[in-house]
Amino acid sequence: MSHRGRWLAGACASTVAAALLVTGGALATSPQDGPGGDSADTEVAVGAYLHYATPGVEKMQELSRWLGGTELRAGHTYLPGDTWANIEGAPDSLRSWAQWRNESADRLFVLNVPMLERNEAGVPDGEVAELLRAGARGEYDHHFRQLAERLVGLGVPDTVIVLGWEMNGFNYTHRCRPDPENWKGYWRRIVAAMRSVEGQQFRFDFAPNRGSDNIPWTTCYPGDDVVDIIGMDSYDQEPGRTFDEQVTQPYGLQHQVDFAKAHGKRISYPEWGLFRHGDNPEYMQGMLAWIAEHEPLYHSITDYCPHGVWQCSQNPRSAQVFREFLSARQGRGGPGGFGRGDFEAWPTD
Template sequence: MFPRGRRLASACTRTVLVGMLVTGCALASPTGEGLGGPGSNAGTEVAVGAYLHYGSPGVERMRGLSHWLGGTELRAGHTYLPGDTWSNIEGAPDSLRSWARWRRARADRLFVLNVPMQERNEADVSDEQVAELIRAGARGEHDRHFRRLAKRLVTLGVPDTVIVLGWEMNGFNYTHRCRPDPENWKRYWRRIVAAMRSVEGQRLRFDFAPNRGGDAIAWTACYPGDDVVDVLGMDSYDQPPGHTFDEQVTQPYGLRQQVDFARAHGKQISYPEWGLFRNGDNPEYMRRMLRWIAEHKPLYHSITDYCPHGVWQCDQNPRSAQVFRTFLSARQGR
């Protein structure tokens, strides 16, 4: 679902794509009430995030967004490992150290890391080649790369990282896509999780995060099992399938099905990527998505904060930006 132009490989960097903040404040409801009111889970906090910049500069930009949100406390960070080479998937980028230092500075922070399942993850690899790669992974040929990543995270002092593994696997583009061989894809996911959990000292959680909607394959056909998934995520933008927010909720494999599936399987939910897109500056979408988040209380969510999707670093969506700022400001309800 994510526009192809944002894909992880960068012609000028080939380093980590995303630096994202997450705040620790409780969401304000559209009526201005906090989540501690009647009918809510008392004490529940929803971590709020935004893509700000790849790598270490994303950490610094948290301060600016915090100020814009009226001093909202920043509690967790989210970044991506590039999928160009196995060495980078193993955690080679220096910016991972910056995020780890940031995470260790406070005990209540959350670190979320998107991890590709294949190298050359943004190359135009054919379905036939992808199927071969999936089967190789299912046989355990790549286990060592993921053990090395887990060891690096433990060594860096972030053993409780949330791993968003093979995100948007139900789509058409990434080399780690599921459609060419769903059964072996699920076996491969299970091998990765087993390899990373075998590392002494790890306390990792694994987030299964498809695109909203059917896309190339129903994401339920790729679900690898309750024992190897901790969080059920979804990337969702204001674009088809689902021309209105109500359609985005009710469409097959949409927001409602995600929430219902997670509840049935005893999982928390998340929204690793969401934001504006085809419908431009759409404050109604922004209002409805924030209302949905307030109601369903994901572990975290992160708006993609660059044009055309964002609100703070993108000046072409002023009406949506005002909605976002009002809902998430630390001053809300004071």
Template sequence: MSHRVRWLAGACLSTVAVGLLATGGALATSPQEASGSGAGTRSEVAVGAYLHYGSPGVERMRELSRWLGGTELRAGHTYLPGDTWSNIEGEPDSLRSWARWRKARADRLFVLNVPMLERNEAGVPDGRVAELIRSGARGEYDHHFQRLAERLVTLGVPDTVIVLGWEMNGFNYTHRCRPDPENWKRYWRRIVAAMRSVEGQRFRFDFAPNRGGDAIAWTRCYPGDDVVDIIGMDSYDQPPGTSFDEQVNQPHGLQQQVDFAKAHGKRISYPEWGLFRNGDNPEYMRDMLAWIAEHKPLYHSITDYCPHGVWQCSQNPRSARVFREFLSTNRGRGGPSAFVR
């Protein structure tokens, strides 16, 4: 999904959030056994929602938790703007607010989407993208990512989950993989090495393509088990895949993600998911939540603004009811076991 859309939507939502409290919510699950996706100990799924890119996102998480009767959101999710290198280096002041939120409880996760190139949504043509990727593979941008790592460590969030170069298998972002997959993988490895070189870091790197084939098979972009900690997937209710079963079973779909992660000894995640082309679709919402309950990702984060969301978007009331019933602290008989596929 477009970061520019997230930025504009997030900026205007503060004026309507209170009025939308009656339309839905997001929350956390109970401790469960980790699936075969690389973990063999008991693990709790950390649940979050993308509510705003900046400091208002922290406040809205508290509001959402109260609306759900006290269920805590343990995954704080935001994005660094990809317009300039200074922002990719972690310049936004809002990182301080997210760092304070993370440090308030030991069991929280801070999830940060990090662009791999500046002008990330500028419509840069494939030829120029390939040149930029090759420059990155040669190490010309290492210092930007080292600076980001230093800032995160200084802020006290050295265990941040880094969703690096998300949706790389798509057509839109400048950090897309298709123009030069081999050098793209080399560039990813350079970035990880640069960030891991900073003393005190404990980052985890999340490889998160779009669901489906898109511009290139995401498996062609995978940079290696030594530089990936989590196999993520951004999955919205849209084609390819008219039904949820098709979204699961399509080439490079949800089942292939789970199988790939298991084969590589990794946990899974869903950094972005939500409604989209099929409108207010409670069946999709029920099926996706059941999929999450069954496969137990490290974390998941619904994109909660229109048209994707259920709390800050009043146009999806039926899906909001399913979401709230499934995940609410006071869910009673409507808990996860009632929905598992």
């Protein structure tokens, strides 16, 4: 499902989102690298949505202290989808994120990019279908070339682009269901336009909601040549009363892992966290164990109430699990990241 309305609590809707990430990830794979690349590629970059825009960058240091000095290695933010100018990268906060990224060679910058303006305006299906057809004809290519040029100019040509996220849902104008074939064609046009810019090294992350939602996300998959990462946004909510059910449900976490392996892609979790089931340490432990086992390129917990653990005091038991696992003081989540071995001694009671 879409979460943007909750993300903007206390913030102006036209300035949408930013997120942070990160412990221990290196710059991970190139588009040609799949699962099983060199050792640095399997280190996991950890994140949390802390604040939209530039203050998100500033809060990274505070999160690092809370995690006992764990070094934060990746940053994640969103472009507002209200106007084409913002989709082209107009927000000044991009400079702050680019500066942060370029302070260390092993950092990862992740940017969610809407595919259409008025992305949260409740545009009806018929109009969405027309917009997707126009996009597939190339009418919006110039907006994405502008974005690519801006990112290259800011010194972040290797940005991970989470394009048209949660496309299998009901809410965003960039949703897939009104015309899946033209949605896929439009994605391909965007990727071609951005890759045409000299100096770019972008990686494109295809990140649906967990489950079938409004349409099975595999129906929207645009092709291996234009996707580098198979992501998934996954919250503790139905369908899936338990974490195990979230794994095994149709188009759930196991399907994502299997699909990515079959297509030679890394995985990611751009959004995840608590939700309908309250303070749920079993879910937190299950998700962290899943991440440790399957080693996504990065993951980003949504860190405000009701989803989060650091800035949300209503989830103390889940916060303890998250902090103890990722804290450098516990020997986990330090500069080398974490992997499946970190759960070998994790308590089960």
